Amino acid sequence: MPSDAALDLTLDLTADVVTLTRQLVDIESVSGEEAVIADAVEAALRALPHLSVERFGHTIVARTSYGLSERVVLAGHIDTVPVNGNLPSRLEGGVLHGLGSCDMKGGDAVILRLAATLERPTRDVTYVLYDCEEVDAARNGLNKLSQSHPDLLAADFAILMEPSNAGVEAGCQGTLRVEVRTHGERAHSARSWMGSNAIHAAGDVLRRLEEYVARQPVIDGLTYHEGLNAVLVSGGVAGNVIPDECVVTVNHRFAPDRTEEEALAFVREFFDGYDVTLTDSAPGALPGLDRPAAKEFVDAVGGEVGPKFGWTDVARFTTLGVPAVNFGPGDPTFAHKQDEQVAVSEIEHCERVLRAWLARD
Amino acid sequence: MPSDAALDLTLDLTADVVTLTRQLVDIESVSGEEAVIADAVEAALRALPHLSVERFGHTIVARTSYGLSERVVLAGHIDTVPVNGNLPSRLEGGVLHGLGSCDMKGGDAVILRLAATLERPTRDVTYVLYDCEEVDAARNGLNKLSQSHPDLLAADFAILMEPSNAGVEAGCQGTLRVEVRTHGERAHSARSWMGSNAIHAAGDVLRRLEEYVARQPVIDGLTYHEGLNAVLVSGGVAGNVIPDECVVTVNHRFAPDRTEEEALAFVREFFDGYDVTLTDSAPGALPGLDRPAAKEFVDAVGGEVGPKFGWTDVARFTTLGVPAVNFGPGDPTFAHKQDEQVAVSEIEHCERVLRAWLARD
Numbered sequence: 001m002p003s004d005a006a007l008d009l010t011l012d013l014t015a016d017v018v019t020l021t022r023q024l025v026d027i028e029s030v031s032g033e034e035a036v037i038a039d040a041v042e043a044a045l046r047a048l049p050h051l052s053v054e055r056f057g058h059t060i061v062a063r064t065s066y067g068l069s070e071r072v073v074l075a076g077h078i079d080t081v082p083v084n085g086n087l088p089s090r091l092e093g094g095v096l097h098g099l100g101s102c103d104m105k106g107g108d109a110v111i112l113r114l115a116a117t118l119e120r121p122t123r124d125v126t127y128v129l130y131d132c133e134e135v136d137a138a139r140n141g142l143n144k145l146s147q148s149h150p151d152l153l154a155a156d157f158a159i160l161m162e163p164s165n166a167g168v169e170a171g172c173q174g175t176l177r178v179e180v181r182t183h184g185e186r187a188h189s190a191r192s193w194m195g196s197n198a199i200h201a202a203g204d205v206l207r208r209l210e211e212y213v214a215r216q217p218v219i220d221g222l223t224y225h226e227g228l229n230a231v232l233v234s235g236g237v238a239g240n241v242i243p244d245e246c247v248v249t250v251n252h253r254f255a256p257d258r259t260e261e262e263a264l265a266f267v268r269e270f271f272d273g274y275d276v277t278l279t280d281s282a283p284g285a286l287p288g289l290d291r292p293a294a295k296e297f298v299d300a301v302g303g304e305v306g307p308k309f310g311w312t313d314v315a316r317f318t319t320l321g322v323p324a325v326n327f328g329p330g331d332p333t334f335a336h337k338q339d340e341q342v343a344v345s346e347i348e349h350c351e352r353v354l355r356a357w358l359a360r361d
Numbered sequence: 362m363p364s365d366a367a368l369d370l371t372l373d374l375t376a377d378v379v380t381l382t383r384q385l386v387d388i389e390s391v392s393g394e395e396a397v398i399a400d401a402v403e404a405a406l407r408a409l410p411h412l413s414v415e416r417f418g419h420t421i422v423a424r425t426s427y428g429l430s431e432r433v434v435l436a437g438h439i440d441t442v443p444v445n446g447n448l449p450s451r452l453e454g455g456v457l458h459g460l461g462s463c464d465m466k467g468g469d470a471v472i473l474r475l476a477a478t479l480e481r482p483t484r485d486v487t488y489v490l491y492d493c494e495e496v497d498a499a500r501n502g503l504n505k506l507s508q509s510h511p512d513l514l515a516a517d518f519a520i521l522m523e524p525s526n527a528g529v530e531a532g533c534q535g536t537l538r539v540e541v542r543t544h545g546e547r548a549h550s551a552r553s554w555m556g557s558n559a560i561h562a563a564g565d566v567l568r569r570l571e572e573y574v575a576r577q578p579v580i581d582g583l584t585y586h587e588g589l590n591a592v593l594v595s596g597g598v599a600g601n602v603i604p605d606e607c608v609v610t611v612n613h614r615f616a617p618d619r620t621e622e623e624a625l626a627f628v629r630e631f632f633d634g635y636d637v638t639l640t641d642s643a644p645g646a647l648p649g650l651d652r653p654a655a656k657e658f659v660d661a662v663g664g665e666v667g668p669k670f671g672w673t674d675v676a677r678f679t680t681l682g683v684p685a686v687n688f689g690p691g692d693p694t695f696a697h698k699q700d701e702q703v704a705v706s707e708i709e710h711c712e713r714v715l716r717a718w719l720a721r722d
Contacts, residue, residue: 177600197591225554232597251550
């Protein structure tokens, strides 16, 4: 693990939120390789006497404990998708470019700035920075924490600082992955007619995906947008062998009016005739704008509420019975793209709004 | 490399040819991992005082040098395709089962038996056992030898002991591999409509392959049979990213009436509109039954001559100006298949025929 002295990095929580975002972006932290950034986050939070800090793997929880009548969770993941020629960060004309700038180190920087500066918030606050959000749900740091220490996540309300254009996005779509397998029979490729080509057979799987039309249901006035995509494909034995297996890994994003079971049933029917294996699943979350805590936060922040397309740990909190919304800097359409970026003004806006909400009487 | 004492294996060249085939099959020798089998072959040949033995990597050349008027090459590769639950060998009802039994350790055993027992052949003989035939031409042991020491392959005639049902198969088809690439644009899979899916785009590549109709030209009275197959496919960045690249590796087998250039032009036109990169190419060989040395051997062996579908190093000898045919035990339709096998009678037949041809006046 890259945690030796030479790689130790220090975060300066007295710096402004944009400088802090850059510091976070410039610490590479692809899922599974969060040791260095987690070390830096932990060290910075442990230096704050008003917080009690605990670490579980590469997930860090810092809490105030003033015995206030309300507790709120502010949470963000510290990992990113793989590097794509988009590091280090670059600040240009009010826009910060770089891997993770949008998803979601801008939000993480807001969390760390509030943690450092809100010594006496009006509500007790639980700050959570966690790992492995961009990979299988089973590895998700918040998921593991919710199973091992659900008490640490108990709260009246939770805010996930996933990119949402610095506005409130309610609910989230669910996500599941399946492996769709085609089978064939090996043979020497010089006498291919003696075998059966499993990769050719996957052509029909890809054809169905190409022809897929996304459902766009309206829920609580918000229009969701589903998706069904091949995210990985692999097959082949050797350069001169007709392959006997091909695996297409498909990611289905489903609106929160469907349960995981209903979504899986849809996928199985879509790939009727093929060998379909579920590998990963996480439920969506209904918008839940009728809950008092959500309503109150939305009123305080102002602006229009939109639907959340991406799966976020809002769903995890919903499962724990904690009302939660997405609220973070960054246009989510830049997440996972080569030219990932975030407007500096949105990071600053989120810090300002949350500070006002948590500092006022 | 697995060549320590514990793995040292000894081949008994005084054993009958079927026992020797089993010994060879039971030494795992997937392409690139031929050290153990090459050590065993080298040791067995070096024990024979009538041969001069040289080794280049995992390729072994053993020669008689009696100054006879004719020299013949007997050649076989010692590698196999990957293991597929088909080791160790199993002898049942006159059929030897196991990886490499057909392609081509039966032929190798014949070569080793002749090397050990023909102390005074009627023609000088060059025995060649070489590595990496089942992978890219650039790694092929005989190819490397033909470039570094072409003098060692000089001969009046060459016999490749590739499986040919113990009959003479003339010429061989060429082979080339290309990578066909599709491109897209990455995006978060929760907002897939913001990107473009390169794996879905490969559906059309696979569709064209499914619809391919093979050319079957007749040359010198022999009917060849071409092939165009995906042998590998890979694509994908992460489980939640719309992939921006997909690579389909395609193997084209072409009849010997086409040059490598003509075959590549066909493939490029077939995948018109796609990014096509040549990665590997080897020419076919025309039957060449009009050459005196080939004619003479065919007459001596008797039986009908057939076309060779698989690429073999016959083409390599053709390029060196040495007439060559395929003649070896085993039904080539079993090559690279899980239930690979060879009839014991064919191994024995090949040994008998070659012994008679090389021992008579």
